[in-house]
Amino acid sequence: MYKIAISNEKGGVAKTTTTVSLGATLAEAGKKVLLIDLDAQANLSLSLGVEVDRLKASISKALLDSTSLTTIIQPTGIPNLVLAPSNHEMRLAERFLPIQHEYELALSRLIKLADLDFDYILMDCPPFLGAVTLNALVAADLLMIPTQAEYFSIYALRSLMNWVRRIRLQYNPGLVYRLLLTMFDRRNRTHRLLSEQLRTSFAGGVLETYIEIDTKLRESPIAGVPVISHAPNTRSSMQYRSLAQEIIAYVQET
Amino acid sequence: MYKIAISNEKGGVAKTTTTVSLGATLAEAGKKVLLIDLDAQANLSLSLGVEVDRLKASISKALLDSTSLTTIIQPTGIPNLVLAPSNHEMRLAERFLPIQHEYELALSRLIKLADLDFDYILMDCPPFLGAVTLNALVAADLLMIPTQAEYFSIYALRSLMNWVRRIRLQYNPGLVYRLLLTMFDRRNRTHRLLSEQLRTSFAGGVLETYIEIDTKLRESPIAGVPVISHAPNTRSSMQYRSLAQEIIAYVQET
């Protein structure tokens, strides 16, 4: 069971879009996938058509009251793909998790206790380096960092790298990270320039696959389905499929 | 002294870009402007070329230790425009502010005690509805909500509207809000459709001025200057100038 946290403090870099799209393409490739929505915005849950206001139990209940993960996991209508949804109560988790003993391990404990049988678990994080994101990075095998080739997004990597160093020392020595270039516009000079700089300074730390601007990714959340269901042959569907293949190959090697 | 909080829980909708651009265009129009960076990412401070790691004191010190705002305000090199910068210590504010008595009033008290003499104060908020954003909304006369014409950004308005109602009841009955359409691409069908829907459902709550996609806005933070200094005649410079005029006219009427 390989656990991927999808995180970047910078807002709007396609964390949620990557979680739902990669989840769907891994499922299409026959892998059993659990998506965990850790953001109070609940955008991942919305992307899959979940009526967030009607949820009886969400991930925040599991984290704060230690109810089993299995009681909140629900189907998505897509074969091999299930979801642990979020709602506004996740705002409470940011404030009340730190009161618990060893709060950093809450999510890891939840996953272990549930004795789950998935090939992949993907965790969508909020745009904030707090208690919730800490839990995801402590639980993860891989930190995937969606990054736009723009100044603020690249600057955000500094604090995230400091966090990775600290988490490796204190909780999760095996944590690996990989950057994913998202919302890339090949006609834009700044994008081309900064993405070259990223590949040079991070060497093997940047995934081969990159995701270009594709308006079908803006449309699919409105339809409540992943982009490969909404527009199976659009460019971003192909790119997220090759991302899934790159991840599957990476996991098999390690 | 008119105080504007620029906030939206949704990440990447141009909160920071709007704060620095509107601040600069108000200053260009002869108004004395203070910008307050309330985000641990410190993107507003970066946009003005501040070396964030070398700061002796930032806004978090003022909020947590009640040191005077005047000791942290610094020049920006642009006439009529000064800044209260942020740094990574703002992550602590999210966790430790709620311990203080009446923590929601920390920023309002800071502004009152400093006995400042500005025409406008603009506050750039993090993409998270927590203690820091609460402080900004309690202190503000106007909440400006940068909004992309995209599904998640529009969905985020629901929780922000709930917050506005609660804040009006408990702390700040005069709080008014206005949506600002940002990163608008007139060639994109989803953008055109959703922006029409926004204008209909929010009636007078949407500012006339809207900001279109303009790559000069991605370049100016790299140069450490506002877009009107980097590219004075580009489309977004004109649009942010007309936003400044719209705000000045609104403030004079009220």
Ligand SMILES: Nc1ncnc2c1ncn2[C@@H]1O[C@H](COP(=O)(O)OP(=O)(O)OP(=O)(O)O)[C@@H](O)[C@H]1O
């Ligand atoms: N490759 C792409 N092409 C076009 N639009 C995209 C692409 N990827 C994401 N988007 C759109 O950009 C916006 C931001 O993406 P998304 O919400 O997934 O980012 P996020 O990092 O999860 O944001 P937050 O920080 O708020 O959690 C969304 O409206 C999404 O539909």
Ligand SMILES: Nc1ncnc2c1ncn2[C@@H]1O[C@H](COP(=O)(O)OP(=O)(O)OP(=O)(O)O)[C@@H](O)[C@H]1O
């Ligand atoms: N009108 C525009 N045209 C093109 N790019 C833009 C425009 N407005 C903002 N941007 C770019 O989009 C990205 C997001 O903008 P910005 O960082 O200001 O959003 P934000 O809401 O402050 O994000 P966060 O939620 O992380 O604080 C930045 O890289 C910025 O340069």
Ligand SMILES: [Mg+2]
């Ligand atoms: Mg998201």
Ligand SMILES: [Mg+2]
């Ligand atoms: Mg910002």
